[in-house]
Amino acid sequence: MGGAALATGLGASPAAAAPRRGPTTYVLVHGTHSAGAFWMPIARELTLRGHRAVMVDQPGHGAEAFVPESYQRQDLAALAVEPSPLKGLDLDDYEARVTGIVRRAARNGPVVLVGHSLGGVSVSRVADAVPHLLHHICYMAAFCPSRALPTADACTAAPENANAVSPVELAMGDLDRIGVLRLNFRTGDSHALALLKEMICADYPDAEFRRILAEMQTDEPVAAYAGRAVGRAGTWGRVPRTYLRFGNDRTIATALQDRMIAEADAATPGNKFRVRDFPGASHVGPLDPAPVAEALAALAARG
Numbered sequence: 001m002g003g004a005a006l007a008t009g010l011g012a013s014p015a016a017a018a019p020r021r022g023p024t025t026y027v028l029v030h031g032t033h034s035a036g037a038f039w040m041p042i043a044r045e046l047t048l049r050g051h052r053a054v055m056v057d058q059p060g061h062g063a064e065a066f067v068p069e070s071y072q073r074q075d076l077a078a079l080a081v082e083p084s085p086l087k088g089l090d091l092d093d094y095e096a097r098v099t100g101i102v103r104r105a106a107r108n109g110p111v112v113l114v115g116h117s118l119g120g121v122s123v124s125r126v127a128d129a130v131p132h133l134l135h136h137i138c139y140m141a142a143f144c145p146s147r148a149l150p151t152a153d154a155c156t157a158a159p160e161n162a163n164a165v166s167p168v169e170l171a172m173g174d175l176d177r178i179g180v181l182r183l184n185f186r187t188g189d190s191h192a193l194a195l196l197k198e199m200i201c202a203d204y205p206d207a208e209f210r211r212i213l214a215e216m217q218t219d220e221p222v223a224a225y226a227g228r229a230v231g232r233a234g235t236w237g238r239v240p241r242t243y244l245r246f247g248n249d250r251t252i253a254t255a256l257q258d259r260m261i262a263e264a265d266a267a268t269p270g271n272k273f274r275v276r277d278f279p280g281a282s283h284v285g286p287l288d289p290a291p292v293a294e295a296l297a298a299l300a301a302r303g
Helices: 036-048 069-073 091-105 119-129 152-156 190-201 206-215 222-226 254-267 290-301
Strands: 005-008 025-029 052-056 111-116 136-140 180-182 219-221 241-246 274-278
Touching (some): 025 119, 036 052, 036 290, 052 091, 091 111, 111 119, 111 290, 119 136, 152 222, 152 254, 190 206, 219 222, 241 254, 241 290, 274 290
Parallel strands (some): 005 052, 025 111, 111 136, 241 274
């Protein structure tokens, strides 16, 4: 489909040959409780700038989404216990999905791998697995674990994230029993809605906030937060990297973003993050996708 933005969940395929010259492909990895469609506005902008964009659906997300029957009915008691097929999925599954797509995309030209939020742990894992297939990696207000903070869970528990807004108080059911962090995005509870808006997009109009909620998924496997995703200096550490720093993020606090950047730079002082600052951006980024797309498009020319 040429330059079309593709929402896909394609799995792994045989190892790619050396990348050929061609348009840059942006492989875009969504964050928690989300799906590839999150990237549509940015993917559209990248495509209109002459690039290719593949919006990854992680297993159990997007085109493979699980919608609990009790969620449709808003039966909260049943929703707290309804089993989830996402239970048991972990970062190995997420890495395999993204690595397979990177291998295929790299046959056609350079690949820029971008992760938002929880998608950052997949970026680190994939950059360890196939660094030779990546032209650039980018963390967009995303987790970038380190030896001191080796998992997404460890990152969120860091003191630098103390003033962030956590969805844990809204979690439904026994996390150990159902194996997922389950959230009710169809809630009408005013306190829950205020918390979700502060966490996701405090600066957005209410209508845009409701649109985002409509695209969110109830379940995220707890193992995805607990999986180790520390980039190694000899693999991940040799891939040029950029961090899009969101200054009004209430999910991954800006102080935590700064710590993750600093610890990554200390691990590979010869290959430090290039930081692009968006001071007013909340967790999902600016309402206008053009500035983020412009920043990403610039990575196609960078080594």
